[in-house]
Amino acid sequence: MATEQDKKFVEQGADVERGSEDGVSIGAGDILQLEHTDPVLNLKMHLVNNAIDEIGFTTYHWKLFVLNGFGYAVDSLILLIQSIVATQAALEFQPSFAKGLTIAAYVGMLVGALFWGLSADIIGRKFAFNTSLIVCSVFAIVAGSSPNWIVLGLFVCLSAFGGGGNLVLDTAVFLEYLPSKDQWMLTLMAAWWGIGQLVAGFFAWAFIPNYSCSSAATCTKSNNQGWRYVWYASGSLVFVMSILRLTVIRLHETPKFLIGEGRDEECAQGLQAIAQKYSRPCSLTSEKLQACGTVGSTSDAKSKWRFGEINGHLKGLYATKRIGISTTLIWFSWTLIGLAYPLYNVFLPTYLASRGAEFGETSAYMTWRNYALANFSGIWGPVLAGYMCSTRLGRKYTMVIGALVTMAFFFAYTQVRNQTQNVAFNCVISFCLNVYYGCLYAYTPEVLPSAHRGTGNGIAIGWNRVMGILSAVIATVADTNTPVPIYICAALYIVMAGVAAIFPFEPYGKRSS
Numbered sequence: 001m002a003t004e005q006d007k008k009f010v011e012q013g014a015d016v017e018r019g020s021e022d023g024v025s026i027g028a029g030d031i032l033q034l035e036h037t038d039p040v041l042n043l044k045m046h047l048v049n050n051a052i053d054e055i056g057f058t059t060y061h062w063k064l065f066v067l068n069g070f071g072y073a074v075d076s077l078i079l080l081i082q083s084i085v086a087t088q089a090a091l092e093f094q095p096s097f098a099k100g101l102t103i104a105a106y107v108g109m110l111v112g113a114l115f116w117g118l119s120a121d122i123i124g125r126k127f128a129f130n131t132s133l134i135v136c137s138v139f140a141i142v143a144g145s146s147p148n149w150i151v152l153g154l155f156v157c158l159s160a161f162g163g164g165g166n167l168v169l170d171t172a173v174f175l176e177y178l179p180s181k182d183q184w185m186l187t188l189m190a191a192w193w194g195i196g197q198l199v200a201g202f203f204a205w206a207f208i209p210n211y212s213c214s215s216a217a218t219c220t221k222s223n224n225q226g227w228r229y230v231w232y233a234s235g236s237l238v239f240v241m242s243i244l245r246l247t248v249i250r251l252h253e254t255p256k257f258l259i260g261e262g263r264d265e266e267c268a269q270g271l272q273a274i275a276q277k278y279s280r281p282c283s284l285t286s287e288k289l290q291a292c293g294t295v296g297s298t299s300d301a302k303s304k305w306r307f308g309e310i311n312g313h314l315k316g317l318y319a320t321k322r323i324g325i326s327t328t329l330i331w332f333s334w335t336l337i338g339l340a341y342p343l344y345n346v347f348l349p350t351y352l353a354s355r356g357a358e359f360g361e362t363s364a365y366m367t368w369r370n371y372a373l374a375n376f377s378g379i380w381g382p383v384l385a386g387y388m389c390s391t392r393l394g395r396k397y398t399m400v401i402g403a404l405v406t407m408a409f410f411f412a413y414t415q416v417r418n419q420t421q422n423v424a425f426n427c428v429i430s431f432c433l434n435v436y437y438g439c440l441y442a443y444t445p446e447v448l449p450s451a452h453r454g455t456g457n458g459i460a461i462g463w464n465r466v467m468g469i470l471s472a473v474i475a476t477v478a479d480t481n482t483p484v485p486i487y488i489c490a491a492l493y494i495v496m497a498g499v500a501a502i503f504p505f506e507p508y509g510k511r512s513s
Contacts, residue, residue, distance in 0.1 A: 029509075029510050029511070030042070030045060030046055030049060030510065030511045030512075030513050031446065031447055031505055031507055031510045031511065031512055031513050032323070032447075032449060032505075032513035038295060040292050040293040040294060040295050041259070041260065041295045041451070042513070043292045043293075044259050044264070044289050044292050044295065045256065045259060045450065045513050047284060047288060047289060047292070048255050048256060048259055048267065048271070048284065048289075049180065049511045049512075050284070051255075051271050051282050051283070051284035052177065052178070052179050052180075052255070052271070053179050053180055053511075054275075054280070054282055054283060054284075055179070055271065055274060055275045055278075055280045055281070055282050056179055056280060057178075057179055057182050058274065058277075058278040058280065059278065060177070060249070060274055060277070060278065061177060061178065061179075061182070063249045064173065064174050064177060064249070065174065065185065065189060067244065067245050067248060067249055068129075068169075068170035068171075068173055068174045068189065069170070069189050069191075069192035069195075070133065070241040070244070070245065071132070071133065071163075071166030071167070071169065071170035071192075072166065072167065072170055072189060072190060072192035072193045072195075072196065072441075073192045073193065073195050073196030073199065073241075074136060074163045074166055074196060074238050074241065075109075075163050075164070075166050075167050075193070075196065076193045076194070076196035076197045076200070077163075077196040077197070077199055077200050077234055077237075077238070078105065078109075078136065078140065078156075078159055078160050078163045078234070079105055079109070079160070080196070080197055080200035080201075081140075081200050081203070081231065081234050082101045082102065082104070082105040082156050082160075083101075083102065084200060084203075084204045084208070084227075084230060085101075085227035085230055085231065086101045086102070088208065088212050088213070088224060088226060088227040089101070089146075089149070089152060089227050090149070091213055091215065091216045091219040091224065092213070092219045092220070092221065092224045093148055093149035093152070094216055095149040097476075098476075099472040099473075099475065099476050100149065100153050101152065101153055101156055102468070102469075102472040103469050103472050103473075104153040104154070104156045104157040104160070105156050105157065105160045106160070106465045106466075106468035106469045106472070107157055107160075107465075107469065108156065108157035108158060108159065108160025108161040108163075108164055109160045109161075109163070109164035109461075109465045109468070110164065110462050110465035110466060110469070111161055111164065112132075112160060112161040112162065112163065112164020112165045113164045113165055113167070113168055113458045113459075113461040113462045113465060114458050114459065114462050115161070115165065115458075116128045116132055116164070116165020116166075116169055116454075116458065117165060117168040117454040117455055117456075117457055117458015117461070117462075118310060118313070118454065118458060119165075119454070120165075120168060120169055120172060120257075120453070120454025120455075120458070121257075121313050121451065121452060121453070121454040121455045122310075122313075124253050124254075124257055124261075125169055125172055125173045125176070125254050125257055125454070126251050126252070126253045126254075128165055128169045129169055129170075129173055129245065129251055130245060130246060130251065132162050132163065132165050132166060133162065133163070133166070133239075133241055133242035133245060134162070134239070134242040135158075135159075135161065135162030136159050136160075136161075136162030136163040136242075137159075137162070137235050137236075137238035137239035137241075138162075138239070139155050139156075139158040139159035139162065139235075140155075140159040140231055140234050140235030140238055141231065141232060141235030141236060141239070142155050142235075143155035143156055143159060143231045143235070144227075144228040144229070144230075144231030144232040144235065145228070159235070163238075164461075164465070165458070167441065167457075167461050168454055168457045168458045168461060170189070171186060171189070171441060171442065171444070171445040171457065172254070172445050172453050172454055172457065173251070173254055174186060174189060175445050175446065175512055176254035176255060176256040176257065176450065176453075176512075177254060177255070178512075180510070180511040180512075183442075183446065183507065183511070183512065184386050184387075184389055185386065186441075186442035186445070186446065187382055187385050187386040187389050187395075187398075187438050187439050187441070187442040188382055188383060188385075188386035188438075189382070189441075189442070190381075190382035190385070190434065190437065190439075190441045190442065191379050191380070191381075191382040191383055191438070193378070193382070193434070193437075193438070193441075194375060194376070194377075194378035194379030194380070194381070194382070194430075194434060195379055197375035197378055198372060198375040198376050198378075198379065199234075199237070200234070201368060201371045201372035201374075201375045201376075202372055203229075203230045203233050203234060204230060204368045204371065205365070205368035205369060205371070207225075207226040207227075207229040207230050207233070208226045208227065208230070208368060209226075209365045209368060210226065211224070211225045211226035211229060212224055212226040212227070252270040252273070253266065253270070255267045255270055255271055256450040257450070257451075258270070259289070259295070259450070260295065260450055260451035262294065262295050264286050264289035264290050265286040265290075267286075267289065268284050268285055268286040268288075268289060269286070271284055272284070310455075313451070313452045313455040314452075314455065316449055316451055316452035316455075317448070317449070317452050317455065317456045319449065322504045322505070323449065325504050326447055326503060326504050326505055327448070327456055329499050329502070329503055329504075330443075330444050330447070330448075330456070330460055330503075331459060331460050331463050332499060333440060333496055333499050333500065334440070334444075334460040334461060334463050334464040335463040335464065335466075335467055336492050336495055336496050336499070337436075337437065337440070337464065337492075337496060338463060338464030338465065338466065338467030338468055338471075339467035339470065339471060339489075340489045340490075340492040340493060340496075341433065341489075342467070342468050342471040342472075343471045343474065343475070343485060343489050344410060344486060344489040344490070370422075370423050370426065373423060373426075373427055374423070374426040374427050374430045375430065376427075377426075377427035377428070377430045377431045378430035378431060378433070378434045379434075380431055380434075381402075381430070381431045381432065381433065381434025381435045381438055382434050382435070382437075382438030382439075384431075384435055385398055385402065385434070385435045385436075385438045385439045386438070388401070388435070388439075389439055389442070389508065390508075392508070393508075394506045394507070394508035395439055395442070395443045395446070395503075395506060395507050395508060396443075396501060396503050396506050397500075397501070398435065398439045399436050399439045399440060399443065399496070399497070399500035400497045400500045400501050401435070402432060402433070402434075402435030402436030402437075402439060403436045403493045403494070403496040403497035403500065404493065404494070404497045405432045405435070406429065406432040406433045406435075406436060406493050407490050407491070407493035407494055407497070409425060409428055409429050409432055410429065410486070410489065410490035410493065411487070411490045412425070413425045413429065414483055414486055414487075436493075436496065436500075440500075443503075443507065444456070444457055444460055445457050446507040446512045447503075447505040447507060447512075449513060450512070450513055
């Protein structure tokens with residue numbers, strides 16, 4: 001068992017400083033080390049963090065950055081594709097409920113986030129990493145051949161289910177291999193979200209203007225193939241990504257998941273294998289881990305899939321007062337932005353038109369070109385956020401600044417009166433919004449306990465999806481000619497900034513647990 005001296009040693013974060021080949025100082029404090037949840041787990045996690053810092057950043061991590069980034073891109077790609085094709089598909093199928101695809105996509109994303117998040121904590125990160133994109137790609141391709149609106153909604157939902165867990169899994173997998181000095185890259189990885197949006201915009205730009213009908217009266221399957229081509233192209237791209245995940249890297253189960261499961265030998269062997277492949281030092285052994293003692297079980301369930309196991313992960317997210325406050329505030333933040341951003345996009349165009357905004361004669365080609373420009377701008381928000389959160393601003397105040405600046409431009413956007421202003425504000429808002437969003441994506445897994453990271457992250461993103469469903473319902477029944485909903489959405493960003501400022505944990509200068 002771990003001695004009292006060892007436990008005190010970990011709690012104080014006062015490890016012996018040893019340099020790795022990268023010149024990394026071993027022994028930085030772990031974010032949750034003082035929460036006194038499980039002293040044996042804390043001690044083992046500290047040793048694993050030391051080993052990861054000792055190995056440093058390698059080509060393996062670059063591969064993880066790209067392959068996990070694919071998941072980010074796919075999540076945004078699928079959400080945008082359904083909104084891009086909805087108008088043209090509706091002209092062909094003439095549905096009774098035009099927002100059906102939006103709800104189908106968000107329902108799929110909701111179930112996917114919860115399912116893949118729980119499975120990540122119950123059976124491991126590796127399974128979802130290897131299979132989720134394959135599920136997504138198959139149904140995305142099939143969606144392009146849908147014979148009616150209901151079938152299209154079903155395939156959109158199933159495709160979104162496959163892609164919906166990637167924001168949960170990709171951050172966890174990358175973070176649990178990442179040296180502490182490089183944790184800012186978790187924020188940078190959100191740039192892949194913008195890349196996915198950009199690809200969606202390019203597909204729309206290429207196919208929608210050239211292969212679409214112009215009215216419901218003349219619309220048939222033969223003259224309205226553009227939206228189907230968008231699905232075929234998107235699904236094929238996701239399929240290629242899924243194959244690359246299986247072939248470019250042979251993912252080992254993450255070391256921090258293995259530690260939580262008591263699989264010390266596998267954890268040590270996995271890190272030793274990476275160190276050996278890239279000629280890096282690694283002093284961690286299974287004997288050192290086993291000498292710490294046995295990690296306590298998270299539940300009394302006999303089966304991993306019984307409610308007791310799931311309940312154990314939920315309790316773990318409230319193991320201490322500070323962890324519980326942190327979990328609640330994170331979920332609240334995801335709920336707020338899940339409502340504010342989609343509602344704003346729903347209400348703004350109608351409101352601007354009602355107030356006399358003149359965008360001129362804009363062709364479909366120009367519409368999708370402008371869409372691509374805005375999405376391209378969104379890529380660079382997480383790049384700036386990655387730099388900001390690696391300074392003394394930290395994660396919390398990067399989010400505060402991102403939310404407040406976004407709010408200011410949202411309020412100002414109601415004064416847009418011409419096409420040039422519209423494009424400029426779209427690009428600036430896309431950039432500023434992703435400063436906040438990108439940092440929130442990274443902050444969430446950083447401060448959640450490793451053993452419950454998938455569950456906590458999945459529920460957070462699940463609340464975001466619930467609000468997306470709600471926004472579609474509100475848009476159907478609410479008055480879109482009044483500025484009140486837009487001002488409410490913008491004001492929500494003030495609340496987000498306030499919540500970020502009172503988060504109890506700041507990961508800057510510390511290591512995830």
